[in-house]
Amino acid sequence: MSKIAKSVETFFTLQMPYCENLELRRTVFSGGIGPRVAVTAGIHGDELEGLHVCHLLAAWLERLSATHPGRLRGTVELYPALNTLGIDTLTRSLPVFDTDLNRNFPGSPSGDIPHRIAHAIMGSLAGAHLVIDIHASNIFLREIPQVRINQDFADHLVPLARKMNLDLIWLHSAVTVLESTIAHSLNSSGVPCLVVEMGVGMRITPEYCEQLVTGILSLWKELGILAPEVELPPQLHHPLVADDSNVHYLNAQTSGMFVPAASHWTDVHKGELLGTIVSPHHGEILSQLRSPVDGILFTLREYPIVYEGSLVARIMAVKPRRI
Numbered sequence: 202m203s204k205i206a207k208s209v210e211t212f213f214t215l216q217m218p219y220c221e222n223l224e225l226r227r228t229v230f231s232g233g234i235g236p237r238v239a240v241t242a243g244i245h246g247d248e249l250e251g252l253h254v255c256h257l258l259a260a261w262l263e264r265l266s267a268t269h270p271g272r273l274r275g276t277v278e279l280y281p282a283l284n285t286l287g288i289d290t291l292t293r294s295l296p297v298f299d300t301d302l303n304r305n306f307p308g309s310p311s312g313d314i315p316h317r318i319a320h321a322i323m324g325s326l327a328g329a330h331l332v333i334d335i336h337a338s339n340i341f342l343r344e345i346p347q348v349r350i351n352q353d354f355a356d357h358l359v360p361l362a363r364k365m366n367l368d369l370i371w372l373h374s375a376v377t378v379l380e381s382t383i384a385h386s387l388n389s390s391g392v393p394c395l396v397v398e399m400g401v402g403m404r405i406t407p408e409y410c411e412q413l414v415t416g417i418l419s420l421w422k423e424l425g426i427l428a429p430e431v432e433l434p435p436q437l438h439h440p441l442v443a444d445d446s447n448v449h450y451l452n453a454q455t456s457g458m459f460v461p462a463a464s465h466w467t468d469v470h471k472g473e474l475l476g477t478i479v480s481p482h483h484g485e486i487l488s489q490l491r492s493p494v495d496g497i498l499f500t501l502r503e504y505p506i507v508y509e510g511s512l513v514a515r516i517m518a519v520k521p522r523r524i
């Protein structure tokens with residue numbers, strides 16, 4: 202019976218000014234000559250859902266290694282923490298350089314440190330059959346499990362995204378897409394990359410992580426990374442498709458404290474109260490947020506303090522499922 206080789210590899214080292222080294226690591230599971238896939242996470246240091254997904258995938262692969270090692274046909278690479286400095290210091294951006302690492306791709310080998318890190322990540326992922334880049338919103342907003350896709354790459358990526366056991370595929374028009382992200386750089390270089398957004402920053406949502414793990418394993422089986430006889434839980438989620446035409450943004454009309462009246466990931470009706478913005482000094486309600494359409498409340502403010510104009514909710518217009 203063939204074996205699964207597991208290793209933790211350092212693919213980038215940078216000497217820090219005093220005496221420490223910054224090391225970027227990946228965990229590699231090799232089981233055969235089949236395709237090579239990767240999962241990346243933690244490019245924003247305050248987004249932790251993907252770290253838990255990497256743990257769950259590693260645990261699943263270690264169980265497979267102990268019971269049915271011949272059923273891994275390809276290579277899986279897990280990159281749980283691309284922004285290690287950010288994760289260590291509870292910082293979204295790259296500390297010291299005060300830049301969003303996900304705005305420095307594809308990077309360069311001789312540029313400043315953020316560009317060098319980006320370049321090393323691109324080099325490490327070159328030639329992969331599929332990359333799944335996991336994000337966790339930020340500390341302000343909670344998101345349902347979803348894939349976000351640039352329209353330019355939709356033909357190839359949407360069929361893959363449909364098999365990931367998620368609840369939403371959100372297609373973004375090319376004009377709103379940032380070209381300096383890891384996903385855009387990989388897709389432009391011929392490495393398919395799906396961006397997952399789910400949960401909320403600085404937290405983990407175990408049920409979302411488990412839902413995504415089922416989807417990732419199903420997709421890997423479909424791609425021949427896992428053997429056909431691998432048994433997986435059924436996919437219980439089937440995505441709706443959103444785009445610029447059916448997503449409504451709700452912004453705070455006043456500054457203050459947002460108190461939700463509706464629950465995240467529920468059907469809402471046109472005119473339904475979603476929450477109020479209040480002042481801690483007075484009993485009055487400063488403003489109310491009501492749904493402009495019948496739809497699904499797929500983004501909801503998690504952090505209560507809002508400024509005028511802050512994003513509070515996003516609703517996808519669809520016919521409600523409940524009557």
Ligand SMILES: [Zn+2]
Pocket residue numbers: 244245248335336337338
């Ligand atoms: Zn992110």
